[in-house]
Amino acid sequence: MPGCFKKTLFALASLISFVSFILIVVAMGVPKWMTGKILCKTGADLVNATDPELVKFIGEIYYGLFRGGKIRQCGLGGRRSKFTIFPHMVKKLNTGLHVMIIMFLCVAIFFSLVSFGFCILNAIKVPYRAINGPAGACLWNFLAGVFVVLGVTSFMAAVKLHHLTERIANFRENVFRFVILEERFEDCFWICVASATAHAVNLLLIAISGIHFPKIKTKTEEVNVTAEDIMY
Numbered sequence: 081m082p083g084c085f086k087k088t089l090f091a092l093a094s095l096i097s098f099v100s101f102i103l104i105v106v107a108m109g110v111p112k113w114m115t116g117k118i119l120c121k122t123g124a125d126l127v128n129a130t131d132p133e134l135v136k137f138i139g140e141i142y143y144g145l146f147r148g149g150k151i152r153q154c155g156l157g158g159r160r161s162k163f164t165i166f167p168h169m170v171k172k173l174n175t176g177l178h179v180m181i182i183m184f185l186c187v188a189i190f191f192s193l194v195s196f197g198f199c200i201l202n203a204i205k206v207p208y209r210a211i212n213g214p215a216g217a218c219l220w221n222f223l224a225g226v227f228v229v230l231g232v233t234s235f236m237a238a239v240k241l242h243h244l245t246e247r248i249a250n251f252r253e254n255v256f257r258f259v260i261l262e263e264r265f266e267d268c269f270w271i272c273v274a275s276a277t278a279h280a281v282n283l284l285l286i287a288i289s290g291i292h293f294p295k296i297k298t299k300t301e302e303v304n305v306t307a308e309d310i311m312y
Contacts, residue, residue, distance in 0.1 A: 087203050089289040090217070093282045094199035097221065100278040101192040104228065107268040107275075108185055111144030114239060114269070117262040118249045123154040138261065141249050144268060145182055150249060154256055169251050174242045177234060184231035185272070191224035192275075195282065202289075214286050221286070225279030232272050239263065 107113075120137040123129075129137060139153035149162040163169060170178055198217040206213070238244040249258040 086289045089285050090199045090203035093217065093221075093285045094196050094203060096278045096282050096285075097192050097196035097199055097224075100224065100228075100275040101189060101196065103271050103275045103278075104185055104189050104192065107271040108145055108182070110268050111146065111148045112142060112266045112268045113144045113235065114245060115140065115142040115264050115266050116245050116260055117141075118150065118152075118245075118258040119261050120152065120154040120256050121259050122256040127155065139258075141245065142266070143245075143248055145178075145185075148248065152256070152258075163248070163251065169248065172251055173244060173247050174238060177238050177242065181231050181234045181238065184227050184234060188224050188227035188231060188275070191220050191227060192279075195220035195224055195279070199282075199286075214290055218283055218286050221279045221282040225276045225283075228272055228276040228279070232269065232276065235269065239265075 118139050118141050119134065120139065124134060124137040127133070136155050137153050139151040139158065141150040142148050143163075143165075146166065147162065147164045149160065152159045152161065165173070165178070195217060198220055202213060202217055243260075245263055246258070246260050249260065
């Protein structure tokens with residue numbers, strides 16, 4: 081049986097792994113990875129809008145990995161619309177990169193669950209095989225964190241290098257053209273960053289659990305045996 085201190089650390093690590101699993105699942109399902117402001121350039125050019133008038137042509141956009149929405153402002157009031165990334169829009173995006181982001185996060189979900197199981201195992205007993213012990217827990221936590229980082233980095237590359245927001249804003253826009261004025265990474269993006277950080281914390285906890293602290297020994301009183309004690 082593991083010691084109380086070690087058991088507490090692995091119990092905490094298992095809780096963090098499970099929380100990380102929940103965070104990634106929630107982040108993938110909620111369409112709040114990016115928000116931004118979009119300018120209807122075609123409408124603004126048609127009326128030769130000046131700076132004060134540009135407000136009438138500035139809309140908003142938000143999206144996640146699977147769906148999103150936007151408010152089009154082309155001079156005739158705001159028009160709300162919603163869209164889904166699959167199956168049609170993804171063909172206009174960098175399909176391979178977008179699918180890779182989803183696959184990275186799905187693999188991270190799997191490894192988060194595996195690390196949760198390994199941490200529970202180490203909190204209950206001392207595994208016979210080394211791969212099932214702290215080394216295995218470190219491995220699965222490391223892999224989970226790496227795949228979350230790969231997913232987050234790939235999403236940043238899609239936004240900054242492949243102009244993901246602009247491509248989504250102009251999907252099926254035959255008349256108007258939109259340009260991006262402002263982009264912001266939103267809650268779901270930072271939730272994934274927090275998930276990667278959680279696995280880094282787990283690695284630290286597992287490393288601390290392997291430290292052998294010196295035991296505090298109490299001094300025992302010396303027993304003086306006399307001849308009278310022997311007689312009795």
